[in-house]
Amino acid sequence: MEINALLMNANDNIVVCVKDVALGSEVIYSQDGQHCTLIAKDNIPACHKVAIKPIEKGADVLKYGERIGRSTCAIEVGQLVDHNNIYSVPRDYESELIEEADEEVPQFVPTKSGVKFWGYRRAEGRPGIRNHVLILPGCACGSETARIVASQVRGAVNIIFNTGCSDVAANTAMSQKILTGFACNPNVYGVVIIGLGCETVGHKQLREKICAMTSKPVVSFGIQEEGGTLKTIEKAVRAAREMAAQAGMQQKELFDLSELFLGIECGGSDATSGIGSNPAVGELSDLLVDHGASTLLSESIEWIGGEHVLARRAATSKLHNEVIKICRDYEDHLKAVGQDCRAGQPTPGNKAGGLSTLDEKSLGCIRKGGTRPIVEVLQQAERPTRQGAIVMDTAGYDISSVTSMVAAGCQAVIFTTGRGTPTGNAIAPVMKVTANERTYRSMEDNMDYDLSPIVRGEKSYQAMGAELFDEIVAIANGKLTKAEAYGFSDIAVDHVCRFV
Template sequence: MTANPQPRTVRLNPDDDVVLAVDGLEPGIAVDGVTVAEKVPRGHKLAARDLAEGETIRKFGQAIGVALRPIAAGEWVHEHNCGMGDHDRDYRFGEDARSLPPAEQAETFQGFRRANGRVGTRNYVGILTSVNCSASVARFVAREVERSGMLDDFPNVDGVIPLVHATGCGMAAHGPGFDTLKRSLWGYASNPNMAAVVMIGLGCEVFQIAMLKDAYGIQEGETFRTLTIQQSGGTRRAVEAGVAAVREMLPVAERARREACPASELTLALQCGGSDGYSGLTANPALGVAADLLVRQGGTAILSETPEIYGAEHLLTRRAASREVGEKLLGVIRWWEEYAARMGGDLNNNPSPGNKAGGLTTILEKSLGAAMKGGTSPLMDVVGYAEPVTTKGFVFMDTPGFDPVSATGQVAGGANVLCFTTGRGSAYGCKPTPSIKLASTTDLFLRMRDDMDLNCGDILDGVSLAEKGEEIFREILAVASGRRTRSECLGYGDAEFVPWQLGATM
C-alpha cells in the first residue's frame, strides 16, 4: 500500500505572507512550516504566518490586500478574510528598464507581404458594417458566398468574415465614442491579415462611410469597396451587390502567397481570460518569456486590459523607457479610477466569480499575475484604444478588461497574432487574427482539449519557464506561418468583433 503523496505548495517570493496550494490541502497536515487549519482548495492561498486585522497581505512580494480580521497561520486566505484596503503604490520611472540583447539567430515565419509592406499571418476577405442596421445584410452576404461554393476555387483565401457590431447610430457624431468606433473599423479594414474588405452601411446612420473614407484618405479599388442598403435598393439587392463585390475581390486575394518574413514583422496581442490561482505561476509568466523572445527579434508585444493591471502598474512604470511613457500609463490609470467612480462602479468588481472560484481574491492579486504576460522588456509606448501600434518592442494599449472588447482594440491596432492564457477555460477565438490558447493547468488542458493549443500546467511538474516560453514562441511562429489554432478549427471568430462603446446611446 502506497502512502498518499505530500500535497504541493509554493511560496512565490520569500517575503510573501501566503503560500499557494498547488494541490488541495486538508486540515491537520503540515506544509511549508505551518499546520493546515481548514480545507484549502487547489489554486488558493494558505496563511504562512499570523496576520493582524488591517495588516497588508503579500503575494509575489507585492500587496494583494489587507486582513479583514485576525488570520492565524494555516488558515485559508480568500475574500471572507482578505479585502482591498489601501494600496498606495511607490511609483518610480525607468529604474528597471533594461533593454534585452538582440537575438543571436534571426527567426522567420511564412507570411503574406502586402503592397504597403506590412505582413499578414492570414488572408481573409472581410465584410465590415458601419452600423448595426446593416449587420444582417453582412451576414447574408457571407452566408451566400459560403453556400455558393465559390471559395473552393480560391484555396489561398482563409475565408470571408462578417464583422458586425451593435452601434453606429444613436450616438454623438463626434467625441470619444465616435472616434473609437472609427479607429476600430478602419483598424480592422487595414489589418495586414485582411486581403480585401467590403463595408456595408444602411445609408442614414450617424456613422457615415463617406466620413470614414475622408478621415483616412481611402480610395475605393480592388481591395476596398463600399455600399449601402438604401442606395442599393433594399436588402436583396444589397446582398447581391455585396456578393458581387466579394466575387471580384477573391481573385485579388488569391494572388497573395506566403513568403519568408522576419519575426520582427509580428505584432503579438497578449490576452488572458478566465484566470485562476495558477495563471500567475504558469501560463502568464511563460507567455511573458515568449513575448521577450519576440521583442529580442525586433517584434512587438501588446499588453492591454487596463483594469487588470490595476495594482501592478507601478511595476510597469519602473520599466518605462522614459518618464513620459510612465506618466502616460499613470494618466490612463487615473482615468479608469474616475470613470469607475462616475459610473458607480469599483475596479475591484473584478475578479469575476469564476476567477474567485479559481483562487484569485482581489484585483490587486489578479493584476500582478496578469501583468506577467508582458515579460521583462522595457515599456516603449502607451497608446489609446484601437490606435495604430507603430513602436517596436513592448507596448501597452488602454482597453477594458472584457476579453472580446480588449482583443478588438489590439487587432485594430495591428496585431497579426494573439496568445490567450486561461485558467478556468475561456471559449474564445478571433478573426482575422489567430488566437493561441494557453492552459494554466494540465487538468484544464485535458478537460478542454478541443479548445486548448498548449499546456502550461507542466510547469508545476518541473518544466522551466524558459522551456515553456520557447515552446510558446515556436508555436507563435508556426501559427503565423499558417498552422490552424484550436479556435480556428472550431470556427470561432465571427462574433468576437466587439468595439468599445464609449459615450451615451441616444
C-alpha cells in the same frame, strides 16, 4: 514528500495550493530548497491561498513579494486566505509619479536573428499572416447581411458590429477607430463594407476613410440604396467573390520575425495564470522582442495594484508616469459616475479560481508582458510607432481588449486563461493557453496549449515560453488555432457612455 503548494516569493506570508487540500491534511511547499509543512485548518481548494505565517487584522497579505491586500481579521497559520478575509487597498498614484527628464527612448537593437515566417506582403505596413476578405458592417443594421455575404464566399470573414448609430461623438470616434483599424489590419487583403443608409457614419464615408489609410481594394454597399437585403447580398457577394479570387492569386513571401506584432491577453484568470501561463507568455514576449518583433500588453484596469511594478519597465520617466496616470485616470473615470472598479474586479470566476483582490489579479496579469523595456504607451486601437514591448490602455473586458489590439494591427493574439474560454477573432488567430490541468482536460477542444507542467514542477516557465515561441511561429506560417478553425468571431467596442 510531494509538494502541493507554491511559494512565489521568500517574503510572502501565503502559499498557493495547486491541489485540493482537506482540513487536517498537510500543506507542503518548498522554501530555499527545503520542504516545509503545515496543517490545513480549513478545506483549501486548488488555486487558493493558505497562510504560512500569522497575519494580524489589518496587516498586509503578501504574494509575489508585493501586497495583494489587507486582512479584515486575524488569520492563523493554515487558514484559508480569500476574498472573504482580505480586501484591496486604494492606490496612492501621486506618490508613484516620478520627476520627468528630457529623455529619448533608446534605439532598439535586436539581440537575436535568423527566424522567418511566410506571409502576405502589403503595400503599407507589416505583412499579413492571413489573407482575408473582410465583410465589414458599418452599423449594427448591416451585421446580419454581412454575415450572410461572408458565408457565401470562401476566404471571406465577417464581424458582428453592435453599434454605429445613436451614439455621442466619443463613442462614434471609438467605433470608427475600430472599423478602420480592422480594415487596415495586415491580415486583411480587401474590404466589402455593408451599411444601412441612415447610420451616423455612412458606408461611403467609411470607405473614404479607409481608402485614405490604405491602398487595399475597398467597396461598399448601402441596404437602403440597393433596395433591401437580398439585392445588397447579391451585389456584395459578387464583389467579395472577385476580391477573394484576386487574394487567392497572391503568393506568400518570406519575412523576418521582426515584422510580427503579437497581442497578449488574459481572460477567465485563476491562480495558475499568475503562477504558470502568464510567466511563460512573458518569456515568449521577451524572446519575440529579442528577435526584433513587437508585443502588446493591454487591459489597463488589470495593471491596478501592479502598476508600480509595470512602470519600472518603462524606457523613460515620461513613459513611467504615463503608465501610472492611465490607472489613476481609469479609476477617476469610474468614480465620476459613482462606480468602483473593485466592485467588478476580480470577477466571480476569478474569485472561484483563487484570485481574491484586484491587486492579486493584476500582479499576476502583468507577468505576461515580460521584462523588456516598455518603449511606447498607446491609447485604445492606436497603431504603434515603435518596435519592441508596448502597452495599451484598454478595458479589462478581454473581448474588448482583443478588439482594440487587432484594430491596432496585431496579426495574432496569445490568450492565457485559467478557467477556460472559447473566444476567437475573425481577423487575427487567437491562441489560447492554460496552466490549469483541469481546464485543459475539460476544454481541450478550445485550448491550444497545455502549460500545466509548469505548475506541476515538470518544466520551467522559461522552457515552456520557448515552446510557445515555436508555436507562434507555426501559427504565423499558417497553422490554425482552434478558435480559428471553428470560425469564432468575437468583438466588443468600448464605450464612454450610454446610447443616446
